[in-house]
Amino acid sequence: MAAFKQDLFRNLLLGLRARTTEAACPFDAMSLQERKRAIKCSADVAMAAARRGVAGAAIGGRARWPKAILAAAAASSSSHSPGGTCKVRKSACCKRRVARRRVDAKRTIRGYAAAASCDVARRLVRRRTMALRKVIPGGSAAAMDEAALLRETMDYVVHLRAQVDVLRAVSAAVQRSTFLGYIFVLHFVDPMKD
Amino acid sequence: MDMNESGEKGMEGNASSGAAGIPVEWQTQFSAAAFSCAPPPQQQQQVPMMDSAFASAGLWASTSQAMALSDVGAMSAARGGGGFLAPVPGFLPQGLGHFPVDSGFIERAARASCFGGGGVMGATAGFRATDHQPMNNAFSGSSEALLDHQRKDGNEKGEPELGRNGHDGVLSSEAAGGDCSSKGTSDSKKRRRPNEVMGGDQVQSSNLPANSANESVHSKDKGEESSPATTTGPGKSKGKGAKETSESQKEDYIHVRARRGQATNSHSLAERLRREKISERMKLLQDLVPGCSKVTGKAVMLDEIINYVQSLQRQVEFLSMKLATVNPRLDLNIEGLLSKDLLRFPGVPSSSLGFSPEMMHPQLQLSQPGLIQGGAAGMANPDVFRRIMQAQLSAKDGSQMSHALNGGSFSDVAQMAYPSLGSQDLSIRPSQDGFQM
Numbered sequence: 001m002a003a004f005k006q007d008l009f010r011n012l013l014l015g016l017r018a019r020t021t022e023a024a025c026p027f028d029a030m031s032l033q034e035r036k037r038a039i040k041c042s043a044d045v046a047m048a049a050a051r052r053g054v055a056g057a058a059i060g061g062r063a064r065w066p067k068a069i070l071a072a073a074a075a076s077s078s079s080h081s082p083g084g085t086c087k088v089r090k091s092a093c094c095k096r097r098v099a100r101r102r103v104d105a106k107r108t109i110r111g112y113a114a115a116a117s118c119d120v121a122r123r124l125v126r127r128r129t130m131a132l133r134k135v136i137p138g139g140s141a142a143a144m145d146e147a148a149l150l151r152e153t154m155d156y157v158v159h160l161r162a163q164v165d166v167l168r169a170v171s172a173a174v175q176r177s178t179f180l181g182y183i184f185v186l187h188f189v190d191p192m193k194d
Numbered sequence: 195m196d197m198n199e200s201g202e203k204g205m206e207g208n209a210s211s212g213a214a215g216i217p218v219e220w221q222t223q224f225s226a227a228a229f230s231c232a233p234p235p236q237q238q239q240q241v242p243m244m245d246s247a248f249a250s251a252g253l254w255a256s257t258s259q260a261m262a263l264s265d266v267g268a269m270s271a272a273r274g275g276g277g278f279l280a281p282v283p284g285f286l287p288q289g290l291g292h293f294p295v296d297s298g299f300i301e302r303a304a305r306a307s308c309f310g311g312g313g314v315m316g317a318t319a320g321f322r323a324t325d326h327q328p329m330n331n332a333f334s335g336s337s338e339a340l341l342d343h344q345r346k347d348g349n350e351k352g353e354p355e356l357g358r359n360g361h362d363g364v365l366s367s368e369a370a371g372g373d374c375s376s377k378g379t380s381d382s383k384k385r386r387r388p389n390e391v392m393g394g395d396q397v398q399s400s401n402l403p404a405n406s407a408n409e410s411v412h413s414k415d416k417g418e419e420s421s422p423a424t425t426t427g428p429g430k431s432k433g434k435g436a437k438e439t440s441e442s443q444k445e446d447y448i449h450v451r452a453r454r455g456q457a458t459n460s461h462s463l464a465e466r467l468r469r470e471k472i473s474e475r476m477k478l479l480q481d482l483v484p485g486c487s488k489v490t491g492k493a494v495m496l497d498e499i500i501n502y503v504q505s506l507q508r509q510v511e512f513l514s515m516k517l518a519t520v521n522p523r524l525d526l527n528i529e530g531l532l533s534k535d536l537l538r539f540p541g542v543p544s545s546s547l548g549f550s551p552e553m554m555h556p557q558l559q560l561s562q563p564g565l566i567q568g569g570a571a572g573m574a575n576p577d578v579f580r581r582i583m584q585a586q587l588s589a590k591d592g593s594q595m596s597h598a599l600n601g602g603s604f605s606d607v608a609q610m611a612y613p614s615l616g617s618q619d620l621s622i623r624p625s626q627d628g629f630q631m
Contacts, residue, residue, distance in 0.1 A: 032518055032519065035522075038518075040510060040514040121493055124493040125496060128496035132496060135500055135503050135504060147468065147471045150479060153479060153499060154475065154478055154479055156503070157502065160503070160507070160510070163510060164506055164510060167510060170517065171516045171520060174517065175520050
């Protein structure tokens with residue numbers, strides 16, 4: 001897992017560097033939202049790339065979600081509307097997913113009396129499986145059976161957790177270094193001189 | 195998570211440092227060692243010794259799979275036993291219930307459940323005749339190449355241990371599968387859990403004959419078929435203690451079901467195998483997702499999983515927002531980050547620690563804007579990464595991807611992902627003093 005984190009971190013640095021050098025708009029003009037989106041996309045691409053590099057020979061040679069993430073990144077960058085598509089698509093998916101889950105809950109409550117409990121359970125399981133497919137990248141694309149979907153989920157959860165750890169460490173380090181940099185500047189630039 | 199890292203440090207101190215970054219070599223080592231496992235006869239005397247040896251190995255709850263297997267591969271080469279590879283991915287210390295696990299854990303647990311049934315399947319003669327072939331055909335495609343070799347070993351080993359826990363199987367079936375809360379992460383418990391689930395199904399079938407009978411039939415089918423299907427080298431020696439209970443329990447299930455006149459043919463067994471696989475993975479996910487040890491049932495568990503994944507994704511968004519706030523220029527102060535990074539990579543010698551920050555200063559000033567000075571290990575990964583990317587992607591995507599893959603490193607992926615990149619030099623070069631990352 002440490003190797004994966006190393007690769008993720010390295011790829012994240014490379015990706016951010018690439019993004020800043022190739023960005024159409026200069027950094028200062030990028031809004032906070034755009035920067036956040038850039039970082040998040042870079043982190044996802046870095047995670048997918050590191051997943052293939054480190055564990056490509058492991059059971060994760062079968063993992064689909066890295067391909068899905070990279071394909072989505074390629075598609076979004078080729079369409080190239082920097083603020084728009086990713087966010088819009090994601091928020092629409094989120095809304096649709098939330099709405100569908102609420103509707104499903106109501107439907108199951110209404111139909112509870114008529115159906116047997118196991119049928120209700122089966123329906124719930126099926127709906128939640130579909131919802132899980134949408135959350136996991138690449139889940140809705142392929143015709144995966146439940147076992148494969150669960151394996152993908154396990155793999156994705158593990159690496160997502162690592163990504164969160166890396167991002168947390170990076171943000172803490174950057175915060176600390178910025179703070180130390182300020183202290184450094186304040187120390188050496190003595191306003192009292194001259 | 196801290197304990198994980200300390201465990202990883204312990205293991206990394208033992209393992210060869212170069213092995214971590216080279217999964218291809220590890221893979222060949224693993225397959226070679228596993229193939230050497232297949233022909234030798236039962237190593238029943240060796241297995242308890244290996245288990246105890248691993249018990250003394252100390253904490254290593256979630257070492258990365260490459261780390262563990264490379265370490266074991268070296269040790270197996272030294273011992274010449276070959277079977278040593280087996281218990282490594284499968285063994286889990288008793289008290290470490292809630293550590294994050296990696297893909298090795300997934301593999302382990304899949305093998306754990308599957309291997310136990312393989313012995314049972316071998317035991318009953320009628321099953322062996324009819325079910326080996328369909329299971330071979332059905333599952334050899336999906337499972338790895340090693341599995342078939344190890345399954346035969348597992349079948350042969352399973353027979354002598356069948357008679358031992360006959361009454362255990364009956365008792366667990368009476369237990370009505372209510373023991374999910376007491377589960378730990380040991381293999382024996384893992385294997386007992388699917389058996390308890392099957393026992394629970396068995397009890398339920400008598401109560402609700404209409405639908406649950408089908409379910410219990412299906413679940414028992416899967417319980418038996420999952421074992422030969424996904425059994426691998428680790429399964430052979432890893433679950434020696436746990437294997438006995440599950441095999442005898444599963445054999446009892448077959449007898450019980452045959453007695454009750456329920457179907458034991460290949461279709462329902464295939465169905466049961468599939469269900470057993472799914473339930474096994476649900477158990478693993480239950481370990482992964484924190485706070486789900488008391489949750490029973492697929493629907494609630496799936497809900498928890500979905501919530502957890504969404505919360506992790508939201509955390510990523512939040513952290514990226516935080517990074518964007520802290521860092522107005524997106525360039526990420528390299529020096530500070532690398533010095534922080536040293537905490538994550540425990541194999542760094544202290545001399546280079548003193549060296550590198552000073553070396554960074556002149557190099558950062560002189561280097562072109564695209565260069566990052568990193569460790570030697572950094573170069574190994576891009577090569578492997580490029581090879582794997584080429585193997586997997588070049589066939590599918592068009593000219594752009596293959597063109598990108600023919601270059602070096604992440605820069606090509608970056609060119610694919612960030613198309614207007616230009617000719618920036620995005621490599622990580624190793625520094626001369628061997629700054630290990």
